[in-house]
Amino acid sequence: MFDLEKDFLYDLSKEVKTGTTVMAVTFENGVIIAADSRTSSGSYAVNRVTDKLTPVQDQIYCLRSGSAADTQIISSYVSYYTNMFSIEEGSQPTVKKAAHMFREFLYQNKQYLHAAIICAGWDPIEGGSVYSLPLGGSIVKQPFATGGSGSTYLYGYCDMNFKENMTEEEAEKFVTYGITEAIARDGGSGGIVRKAIIDKNGVRRKTVYGNKLKKFWEK
Amino acid sequence: MSGIGTGYDLYPTTFSPDGRIFQVEYAHKAVENSSTAIGLCCKDGVVFGVEKIILSKMLVEGTNRRVFSVGEHIGIATAGLTADGRRIVQNARQEAKNYENFTSDIIPIHVLTERLSIYVQVFTLYNYIRPFGCSLMIGSYDEEKGPSLYCIEPDSVALGFYGCAIGKGKQEAKTEISKLKLSEMTCKDAVKEIAKILIKTVHDETKEKEMELEMSWVCKETKGKHKLVPKKLIEEAVEWVKGQENEED
Numbered sequence: 001m002f003d004l005e006k007d008f009l010y011d012l013s014k015e016v017k018t019g020t021t022v023m024a025v026t027f028e029n030g031v032i033i034a035a036d037s038r039t040s041s042g043s044y045a046v047n048r049v050t051d052k053l054t055p056v057q058d059q060i061y062c063l064r065s066g067s068a069a070d071t072q073i074i075s076s077y078v079s080y081y082t083n084m085f086s087i088e089e090g091s092q093p094t095v096k097k098a099a100h101m102f103r104e105f106l107y108q109n110k111q112y113l114h115a116a117i118i119c120a121g122w123d124p125i126e127g128g129s130v131y132s133l134p135l136g137g138s139i140v141k142q143p144f145a146t147g148g149s150g151s152t153y154l155y156g157y158c159d160m161n162f163k164e165n166m167t168e169e170e171a172e173k174f175v176t177y178g179i180t181e182a183i184a185r186d187g188g189s190g191g192i193v194r195k196a197i198i199d200k201n202g203v204r205r206k207t208v209y210g211n212k213l214k215k216f217w218e219k
Numbered sequence: 220m221s222g223i224g225t226g227y228d229l230y231p232t233t234f235s236p237d238g239r240i241f242q243v244e245y246a247h248k249a250v251e252n253s254s255t256a257i258g259l260c261c262k263d264g265v266v267f268g269v270e271k272i273i274l275s276k277m278l279v280e281g282t283n284r285r286v287f288s289v290g291e292h293i294g295i296a297t298a299g300l301t302a303d304g305r306r307i308v309q310n311a312r313q314e315a316k317n318y319e320n321f322t323s324d325i326i327p328i329h330v331l332t333e334r335l336s337i338y339v340q341v342f343t344l345y346n347y348i349r350p351f352g353c354s355l356m357i358g359s360y361d362e363e364k365g366p367s368l369y370c371i372e373p374d375s376v377a378l379g380f381y382g383c384a385i386g387k388g389k390q391e392a393k394t395e396i397s398k399l400k401l402s403e404m405t406c407k408d409a410v411k412e413i414a415k416i417l418i419k420t421v422h423d424e425t426k427e428k429e430m431e432l433e434m435s436w437v438c439k440e441t442k443g444k445h446k447l448v449p450k451k452l453i454e455e456a457v458e459w460v461k462g463q464e465n466e467e468d
Binding site for chain 1 (some may be wrong): 320321322323324327329330333
């Protein structure tokens with residue numbers, strides 16, 4: 001029997017998480033990042049049009065998965081500190097610097113946090129870079145990275161389809177299809193696909209709405 | 220000296236009627252009592268040289284250091300109260316380490332200089348802590364940006380220099396430095412020129428006892444790491460200076 005208090009309200013009072021799919025991939029001119037748009041509280045979709053592509057600096061973004069509160073506050077901190085440092089130094093912060101700042105916060109506070117972040121962007125020194133910062137607070141630089149509950153459905157897809165130095169078109173297809181597939185399979189992911197292309201000219205944001213998502217094997 | 224700032228020179232918290240803080244100016248005097256240190260920004264690096272007066276034959280050579288490393292890539296040379304200098308260097312090392320831990324990058328020299336400047340300035344604000352009685356020269360070499368040299372005085376003013384001298388003989392040293400073509404000089408040549416200035420121009424053999432040369436550099440050859448100049452090079456430089464003397468005689 002469905003009990004209003006026990007089932008529904010209990011479900012609603014669960015912590016807001018971004019049960020999620022996020023992807024970041026380097027291509028010849030920079031990086032492309034993409035995410036789904038579902039934020040859930042238990043089985044209720046609190047926000048079905050979430051923007052998980054969070055700017056840290058002009059050309060550095062982070063993709064957030066895990067506790068929404070934890071990831072939001074940490075990306076605020078990193079945004080603040082990268083700003084302060086870039087004013088002191090008189091130059092644009094590198095993705096490496098931002099990623100290592102994320103690491104400091106995640107690692108030093110690991111007992112209290114449930115946050116995994118992918119930090120990706122473009123800087124004049126390294127070009128496009130992607131850094132994966134999983135739950136424990138480690139940091140790994142990778143050519144591409146996936147995160148969130150939906151990423152488990154993408155390991156095979158990514159391994160088979162990723163190539164180094166893809167063109168922008170190829171890379172865009174790679175991430176769009178990936179997120180689409182994860183949305184189809186993962187209950188924690190859904191909604192629309194939000195993308196951002198970061199290269200030396202800046203950031204271009206794109207959205208693929210639900211009805212335009214390609215349908216893969218579906219009966 | 221008594222009578223110059225009478226009444227307005229007791230604490231750094233008091234301005235004189237003509238807008239001076241005498242305690243900070245007296246801190247400069249402490250620097251001027253010390254032996255000279257020189258820093259030169261050459262085309263491929265930065266070289267420091269310090270004239271160390273040997274106070275006793277019982278002192279071990281190379282002790283009583285006046286030149287320090289901060290991180291691997293920055294060198295600091297001090298003049299004035301050595302203990303004060305060491306304190307600031309300790310702070311610098313802390314700053315460099317914290318920066319590196321947080322950002323995983325080595326601290327840029329102009330950021331470190333700015334922070335040390337702010338640190339030194341704090342001590343000119345209160346009446347229960349005195350200003351530092353030392354000047355520092357901070358130098359570093361970067362593949363892309365090239366060599367950089369800064370000097371921080373007790374009043375916390377930090378300026379960038381091509382060539383700088385601090386201590387007793389700074390006026391004569393600065394005159395000699397201005398005659399050098401620094402942008403064309405290599406670090407190896409700079410070692411010789413600094414030795415020449417310290418031994419011949421600055422050091423007064425009749426008045427003072429023997430001197431020891433302490434030299435360090437941060438350059439292309441050391442791959443951007445701050446190191447003491449090899450003893451052999453210093454000895455060669457001293458020989459060269461003696462040779463120059465003979466020529467002129």
